Amino acid sequence: MAATQVIRSEWTKIRSVASTVWTLSLALVVTVALGMLISALTRSEFDRMGPAAQVSLDPTYTSFAGMSLGQLAVIVFGVLVVSNEYSTGMIRTSLAAVPQRGAFMFGKIAVAAALALVVGMVTSFLSFFLGQAMLGPHRAWIGDPGVLRAVIGGGLYMTLIAMFSMGVAAMLRSPMLSLGILMPFFFLISNILGNVSATKKIGRFLPDQAGSKIMQVLPRAGDDTPYGPWGGLGIMALWVVAALIGGYVLLKRRDA
Known part of the structure; x- marks a missing residue:
């Protein structure tokens, strides 16, 4: 099957599954709404902040x-895009139609990543403009140094999160197992390791x-991170590449 046919087929699969569409819609709404709420609360509390907190406020972030x-x-979206076919048994039909497993996997990743990128960019720009409107006099402007980079980076960040989740789901095949690992990893383990002094460097x-x-424009007080904004995104991209390679290798080696 030609690459264009694979991509068209994967696009049809994604848009025909309501759960994948709803998860991206939810990602947009939740991100924008919570960003507006926190921005509004920051504005109302600004005068009661200490001088150090006022100076270090990063309106964009x-x-x-x-x-x-x-x-x-976004994580749920990435997992469902890949693992839905395993849970329904459709993977056998898909691989019979596209026996080249590399073309099958990367066609799926390409379509889902493109969709995540579009939604991610819309979410990031909306979050910025509506959040800055809530901040009022403490707002940043899109033309300020580093701001456009941070806003574009927000969309790229969401896309890479989705792609990393796809790679993990391709390795594990089970949606429950994938979510059972990814959720604690991002929302528990990462936060603990990143905030405990003994493990912060890891x-x-x-x-x-x-x-x-x-997504940060102003560095945090006492931040000694050995990489900059693009370096951080590069590290994240390496994680994504590793996850996708792992998914591809396992897909090639095992039965459907």
């Missing part, structure tokens, strides 16, 4: 406060900790 919760829906090289650096 504040508007992305909903990203940590919105990525939950935690900052985890995909979400490194990738989120791209």
Whole structure:
């Protein structure tokens, strides 16, 4: 089957499954809404903040406060895109139609990643503009140094989270097992390792900790991270590549 036919087939599969569409929609709504809420609360509390907190406020990063919760829906999207076919048994039919397993997997990844990128960029720009509107006089402007990079980076971050989840799901095949590993990894283990002084130097090289650096415009007080915004995104991209390679290798070696 030609590459264009594989891509068209994967696009049909994704858009015909309601759960995948709803998860991306939820990611957008939750991220934007929570970012607006946190931005509004920051504005109302600004005068009661200490001088150090006022000076170190990063308006751009504040508007992305909903990203940590919105990525939950993105993770679910990435897992469902890959593992739905295993849970329904459709994987046998798909591989019979596209026996070249590499073409099958990367056609699926390409379509899902493109969709995640579009939604991620829309989410990131909406989060920024609506969040800054809530911040009022404390807002940042899209033309300020580093701001456009951070906003574009927010969309790239969401895309890479989805792709990493796809790679893990391709390795594990089970949606429950994939989510059972990814959710604690991002929402428990990563936070613990990134915030405990004894493990902080390890935690900052985890995909979400490194990738989120791209959305920061002002460095945090006492931040001694040995990489910059693009370096952090590069570390996250390496995690994604490793997950996708692992998924591809296992898909090639085992039965459907």
